[in-house]
Amino acid sequence: MLPTLPLLNDRFLGAAAFRARVGTGYSLLPLRLIALDALRYVLTNFAGEHVVLPKAIARQFIRHELDSNSAVYDELKSKHFLLDDDSTVALDLLAVKYRTKQSLLANFTSLFMFVVTLRCDHSCPYCQVSRQSVDRHAYDMTIAAADRAIDFMFHSPSPAIKVEFQGGESLLNFELIRHIVTRVNDRNVLEGRDIRFVIATNLMCLSDEILSFCKEHDVFISTSLDGPRTLHNQNRPRPGGDSYEVAVAGIGRSREALGADRVAALMTTTEASLSQPVEIVDEYVRQGFNSIFLRPLSPYGFAVKTGLVTGYSIEQWLDFYRRSLEYIVELNYRGIPFREDYSSLILRKILTPYPTGYVDLQSPAGIGISGIVFNYDGDIYASDEARMLAESGDRRFRLGNLHTDSFEEVMSSDNLIDILSETMTECVPMCVDCGF
Amino acid sequence: MIKLHGKMPKRDDGEPFVVRVVRGTPGSPLAGDREAYILGPDEVAPPGYRAYLSAGGAHLQSPGQTRVIWPIPEELSYLSDGDIVRINPKTGELWVVYRRSSPFNAMLLTERCNSNCLMCSQPPKAGDDSHLVKAYLDAIPLMAPDSAELGITGGEPTLLGGSLLQVLRACKEHLPDTALHMLSNGRLFNYLSLCREFEAIDHPDFMIGIPLYSDIPHRHDFVVQAAGAFDQTVRGIMNLARCGQRIEIRMVLHRETVDRLPQFARFVARNLPFVEHIALMGLEMMGYVKMNLEALWIDPVDYRQQLRQAVDVLRQHDLNVSIYNHQLCVLDRVLWPVARKSISDWKNEYIDKCRECAIQDSCGGFFASSSLRRSAHIAAFQSHEVCSPIAGVKKQVSNV
Known part of the structure; x- marks a missing residue:
């Protein structure tokens, strides 16, 4: 005999009375799907929800044959892949989630990179920006160009602005950095934006004067650290062969002067790095960082000329990435909190309703409308990669020049708008159906 | 009691x-x-x-x-x-x-309600009860301005319309430093105009606790016994957020709500991540619960897994979550830091077994009404079982 189910007092309606309105039919809400492997599809939507389903179930669902009593039906409904007569609030929630995902668009451009010089004392074979030797001042940005860049920058409506100084070795033109920071801050008294300055530097010419300036104006330092001493010195040659010692000493000094949270490091993966995932992560831990951004070589600049880009395959890179990540996960299990930044970005996209400020992996792409580059010669580029490409002759992503073009002209140029519309996966054929 | x-x-x-x-x-x-x-x-x-x-x-x-x-x-x-x-x-x-010395003062403004929840501890009564608002409007100017928190409850306070706004304005005028916490089913906030009125009052420290019982609309509607309530409440929560109001979500755990608890947590994290607090609350054996005891009762030990998963999801999303009305001995130990001593002092009790427990001071104990039904797994901890004082269990000044 079946056990009797406990009953509600008869003044209450049973669950079935409310369930009844679900009915038998349902509509599909906007979704995309792609095979994950031989057995499963992943279904995604534009608000960032996802469900992994066995292929047979996914087919049932798409053909409107899914049983509304099944657990998978409730999952698809809860994640807003289907709509039935139970409720209409899914549409409002989807709208809010989509708006949240795209919320940074409304702020427009917030990252402004100033290439204050192309000169550099290092001679890294993987250099992606085609650096120039230390004495060639023709490769410095002029004060006039910098001033026009500042005007340009304040045309952006973004309430938060990040000013990043790039090179070459940016500190070889510290006088211009000082000029720009001072001028931006003066202007910001009226503008009232939330401004953050970052200097990307190899720390070679770090001085007390520079540090005290950074301290005074709350400037962040971002440097390169490729891994342990031998690897770093091999990747980043300079006269004396001591780029590692320079970097590590500079990191220490900067932290002491500015605070640990004001100093970040980036790594670049060369062929020599591939065999040292554990050593590289350990070096970051040893230097007191709590995260690492694992980055492959980009196919620009010297990296192409020297053949380094073809030095390893995508499979080799992925293998390196996996091994590094496994080790990082292991560190965390051991109680050492440590993050891999690229994975964090991806996971944030997959697991939360929030956007990332990262200019890649966006629809539309972040080029121009999220970040923009002012080159040393006044040329304006859609991204860091765009100016790297231009150095090797391809000026496709050049949007204009500070001396001749206004903010409006640059931002509404066919050059920019064409690229942007090509990166909107919502409307590009093929992309619009891609589950990823 | x-x-x-x-x-x-x-x-x-x-x-x-x-x-x-x-x-x-x-x-x-x-x-x-x-x-x-x-x-x-x-x-x-x-x-x-x-x-x-x-x-x-x-x-x-x-x-x-x-x-x-x-x-x-x-x-x-x-x-x-x-x-x-x-x-x-x-x-x-x-x-x-x-009561001047109590951190649990609440103003029950009406006993009328537009929902009829299966487990309502304060079953709604129809009829004119305007004397309640009148009494509180008289009382508010006499309350101590240094009271930390004051609750508003019902019934459904928003049914009062203008009188509720009058109470809020009186609180802002006479008790500007007292945090105000209102319990509402949120359904009438489906009307943006009501949210705008709350926004206009601009109380300096005001939060609305709103129950949500499922990620599946008809399941929520069943629990609150009102068709369409889920849509109204969710739209209400969104409208309140648009008007800058601070929101807490309250989930009562019983046989009809615990099954989808992890999915519910994911739904909140994904769709309503702007809420300030999520309270996962144990059942109080009052009101309708007595009528529906067998249908609603589930030993907290039997939903430990769902509760653990739900808290994990919410914490992973950086949401502020608390467990109310649970004894520490029925909770997974990793949940102790989010367990609060939540039961209002006037109805808070401990049972004989608790006297031998090494961590009774950190435990929220029972509702007085728990004599009707308690977990079969209540057990005293020996001091060697709990290595250090439980720093996480804090007194939650609230109105449960």
Whole structure:
């Protein structure tokens, strides 16, 4: 005999009375799907929800044959892949989630990179920006160009602005950095934006004067650290062969002067790095960082000329990435909190309703409308990669020049708008159906 | 269990009135027409108060026989300076509206409700109960401005419309430093115009606790016994957020809500991540729960897994989550840091077994009503089982 189910007092309606309105039919809400492997599809939507389903179930669902009593039906409904007569609030929630995902668009451009010089004392074979030797001042940005860049920058409506100084070795033109920071801050008294300055530097010419300036104006330092001493010195040659010692000493000094949270490091993966995932992560831990951004070589600049880009395959890179990540996960299990930044970005996209400020992996792409580059010669580029490409002759992503073009002209140029519309996966054929 | 109502001899001499109790501070009254003086043994009544109360029963009439002296019922003998009472001379009812020393004061503004939740601890009653709002509007100016928190509850307070707004404005005016926490089913916030009214009041420290019982609309509607409630409540939450109101989500755990708890948590994290707090609450054996006990009761130990998963999801999303009304011995230990001592003092109890427990001080204990049904797994911890004091379990000043 079946056990009797406990009953509600008869003044209450049973669950079935409310369930009844679900009915038998349902509509599909906007979704995309792609095979994950031989057995499963992943279904995604534009608000960032996802469900992994066995292929047979996914087919049932798409053909409107899914049983509304099944657990998978409730999952698809809860994640807003289907709509039935139970409720209409899914549409409002989807709208809010989509708006949240795209919320940074409304702020427009917030990252402004100033290439204050192309000169550099290092001679890294993987250099992606085609650096120039230390004495060639023709490769410095002029004060006039910098001033026009500042005007340009304040045309952006973004309430938060990040000013990043790039090179070459940016500190070889510290006088211009000082000029720009001072001028931006003066202007910001009226503008009232939330401004953050970052200097990307190899720390070679770090001085007390520079540090005290950074301290005074709350400037962040971002440097390169490729891994342990031998690897770093091999990747980043300079006269004396001591780029590692320079970097590590500079990191220490900067932290002491500015605070640990004001100093970040980036790594670049060369062929020599591939065999040292554990050593590289350990070096970051040893230097007191709590995260690492694992980055492959980009196919620009010297990296192409020297053949380094073809030095390893995508499979080799992925293998390196996996091994590094496994080790990082292991560190965390051991109680050492440590993050891999690229994975964090991806996971944030997959697991939360929030956007990332990262200019890649966006629809539309972040080029121009999220970040923009002012080159040393006044040329304006859609991204860091765009100016790297231009150095090797391809000026496709050049949007204009500070001396001749206004903010409006640059931002509404066919050059920019064409690229942007090509990166909107919502409307590009093929992309619009891609589950990823 | 502390009593809040008492009976005195009927005196058919006037309308109900609200007064603040003055005890042990003779002298000239601060707001005499809105104060009641408690007479000590053989004390001669000082002049100028609205009413006189006697704890000993010795005084039956005041000097000159112009004022009635009310004998305080035995169970309300705790009444002390700063407490606020409502006296109904026609019925002899003495109602403790506000206790100065309690962190759990709440204003039950109406017993009417547009939902009819299966587990309602305060079942709705139809009919005119406007005397409640009136009593509180009289009481608010008499409350201590240094009270940390004050609750608003019901019934469904938003059914009051303009009167509710009046209460909120009175709180802002008289108690600007007192945090205000209102329980509402959120359905009427489906009307953006109501949210705009709350926004316009601009209370400096106001939060609305709104129940949500499932990620699946008809499941929520079943629990609250109202078709369409899920859509109204979710739209209400979104509207409140648009108007900058602070929101807490309240989930009551019972047999009809625990199954999808992890999915519910994911739904909140994904769709309503702007809420300030999520409270996962144990059942109080009051009101309708008594009628539906067998249908609703589930031993908390039997939903440990779902509860653990739900808290994990919410914490992974950086959401602020608390567990209310659960004894530490029924909870997964990793959940102890989010367990709160949430039960209002006047209905908070511990059972015999708790006396031997090494961590009773950190535990929220039981509702007085739990004598009806408790977990079969209540057990005292020995001190060697709990290596260090539980820093995580904090007193939650709230109105459960």
